Amino acid sequence: MKESSENLNAIDLVNRSLKARYRAEKRFKAYGIAAILFGLACLVILFTDIISKGHSAFLQTEVYLEVTFDSDRLDIDDVSNSAQLMAADYQGIIKAALRERFPDVSGRRDKRTLYSLVSNGAGFSLREMLIDDPSLLGKTVGVWLVADDDIDTYVKSRGDNPEDAFTGRMSDKQIAWVESLMENDQLALNFNTTFFTSGDSREPEQAGILGAVMGSLFTLIVTIVLSFPIGVAAAVYLEEYAPRNRLTDFIEVNINNLAAVPSIIFGLLGLAIFIGFFEMHRSIPLVGGLVLSLMTLPTIIISSRAAIKAVPPSIRDAALGLGASKMQMVLHHVLPLAMPGMLTGAIIGFAQALGETAPLLMIGMVAFIVDIPGGVADPATALPVQIFLWSDSPERAFVERTSAAIMVLLAFLISMNTLAIWLRKRLERRW
Incomplete structure (x- = not known):
C-alpha cells in the first residue's frame, strides 16, 4: 500500500x-x-x-479665371521673339483678371490682399501656355491657376462647415472671396502634378519632389555600380581564395564591425576624404554615392559570403573532379547558384542606403536645390533630405507635403524589399 x-x-x-x-x-x-x-x-x-x-498633398487648390493675353500689358511686340515671351509680365495679366472678377475691390492694400489668392508662380503656367500656343496672344481664355498655400490649406480643412476651416494668415476679406469663388464653382481641388514634376521651392504650392527623386536615383546608381561588384569580389576572395590566418580573421572581424557603425560616421569619412582631400564638389550625387557605397559594402559582403557558404561542397567537388579550374568552378558553378542570395542582400542594402539621411547631410546634400539634376555631377538633394528640410519649414502646407514625400519614399522602400523577396523566391534553388 x-x-x-x-x-x-x-x-x-x-x-x-x-x-x-x-x-x-x-x-x-x-x-x-x-x-x-x-x-x-x-x-x-x-x-x-x-x-x-x-x-491631401496629391491635390491642389486651383482658381478659375478669365485671363486676357493682352500684348500691351505683356509688352510683347513679336510673338516669335523668345526673349520677349520669357520676360513678359504674366503676373500683371493675372492681377487684371482678379480685378475683373472682383471689381468692387479698391485700395492698394485690398488689391494686394486680392492678388495673394493666386500663387506668385502661376505666371509660369501662362508663359508655358503662350510659348506652346502663340496664337493665344490677344485672346481671353479661361484657365485654372494654382492658389496660394494659405488658400489651399483653408479649402482642404474647410469640409462642409466653413467655421471648422483653418484660416491661418487669411483675412476676413480673403475668406469672403474664397467662399464666393467656391459658390460659383471657380475654385476646385485638382490633381497636383506640380508635386511630381517640380523641384524644391520656398512656396509650398510650388514645391515638388522630382529634384529629390532624381538626386536619390543618381546617388543610388553610383552606389550600385561601385558597391555590388566590389562587395561580390571581396566575398568571393574571402570565401574561396583567402588563406585562414590572422590577417583574414582581422579583416572579417572589421567587416562585421563596419556593418554596425552608425551611418553618420561614413558621412564624416566621406567629408574628410572625398571633399577634404580630393576636393570634390559638395552636394553632388557622385559624392553621395561614394559615401553610401562605403556604408553598403559590409552588408553586401556579409550577405554574399553567406550565399556562397550555402552552396553545397559537392557542387565544388563535382566541378573540380570533371577537370574545371578553381576559377571556372567559382564563375560557372558557385556564383550562379549563390547569386539569388547575393541579390537579395544587395537590394536590402540599397534600400537601406536609399533611406539614409545623416551621411548625406555631412557632405552638403542638405542644400536648397531648385533645378532638376541631369547627372551625377550636378548639385542635388535626396528624398530623405528633402523630407528633413520640409519638416523644418514653418508653413502649415509643408506638413502634408512632408507626409506625402514620406509616402513616396516608403513606396520605394517597400517596392525594393518586395523585389528582393520575389527574386529570392524566383531564383532560389534547393538541394
Missing part, C-alpha cells in the same frame, strides 16, 4: 509539473502573439497618421 501511494504521489507531481510547463508555454506563446499584435498596431497607427496627413 505504501509503495502504491508513493507511486501515486510521484504521478501527481509529474502531472502538476506538466500542467505548469504547459501553462508556461501558453503564456510564452501569448506574449509572442501580443508582441506581434502590438508591433502591427504601432505600424498601422504610424501608416494611418502619415496617410491621413499626406494624402
Whole structure:
C-alpha cells in the first residue's frame, strides 16, 4: 500500500509539473502573439497618421479665371521673339483678371490682399501656355491657376462647415472671396502634378519632389555600380581564395564591425576624404554615392559570403573532379547558384542606403536645390533630405507635403524589399 501511494504521489507531481510547463508555454506563446499584435498596431497607427496627413498633398487648390493675353500689358511686340515671351509680365495679366472678377475691390492694400489668392508662380503656367500656343496672344481664355498655400490649406480643412476651416494668415476679406469663388464653382481641388514634376521651392504650392527623386536615383546608381561588384569580389576572395590566418580573421572581424557603425560616421569619412582631400564638389550625387557605397559594402559582403557558404561542397567537388579550374568552378558553378542570395542582400542594402539621411547631410546634400539634376555631377538633394528640410519649414502646407514625400519614399522602400523577396523566391534553388 505504501509503495502504491508513493507511486501515486510521484504521478501527481509529474502531472502538476506538466500542467505548469504547459501553462508556461501558453503564456510564452501569448506574449509572442501580443508582441506581434502590438508591433502591427504601432505600424498601422504610424501608416494611418502619415496617410491621413499626406494624402491631401496629391491635390491642389486651383482658381478659375478669365485671363486676357493682352500684348500691351505683356509688352510683347513679336510673338516669335523668345526673349520677349520669357520676360513678359504674366503676373500683371493675372492681377487684371482678379480685378475683373472682383471689381468692387479698391485700395492698394485690398488689391494686394486680392492678388495673394493666386500663387506668385502661376505666371509660369501662362508663359508655358503662350510659348506652346502663340496664337493665344490677344485672346481671353479661361484657365485654372494654382492658389496660394494659405488658400489651399483653408479649402482642404474647410469640409462642409466653413467655421471648422483653418484660416491661418487669411483675412476676413480673403475668406469672403474664397467662399464666393467656391459658390460659383471657380475654385476646385485638382490633381497636383506640380508635386511630381517640380523641384524644391520656398512656396509650398510650388514645391515638388522630382529634384529629390532624381538626386536619390543618381546617388543610388553610383552606389550600385561601385558597391555590388566590389562587395561580390571581396566575398568571393574571402570565401574561396583567402588563406585562414590572422590577417583574414582581422579583416572579417572589421567587416562585421563596419556593418554596425552608425551611418553618420561614413558621412564624416566621406567629408574628410572625398571633399577634404580630393576636393570634390559638395552636394553632388557622385559624392553621395561614394559615401553610401562605403556604408553598403559590409552588408553586401556579409550577405554574399553567406550565399556562397550555402552552396553545397559537392557542387565544388563535382566541378573540380570533371577537370574545371578553381576559377571556372567559382564563375560557372558557385556564383550562379549563390547569386539569388547575393541579390537579395544587395537590394536590402540599397534600400537601406536609399533611406539614409545623416551621411548625406555631412557632405552638403542638405542644400536648397531648385533645378532638376541631369547627372551625377550636378548639385542635388535626396528624398530623405528633402523630407528633413520640409519638416523644418514653418508653413502649415509643408506638413502634408512632408507626409506625402514620406509616402513616396516608403513606396520605394517597400517596392525594393518586395523585389528582393520575389527574386529570392524566383531564383532560389534547393538541394
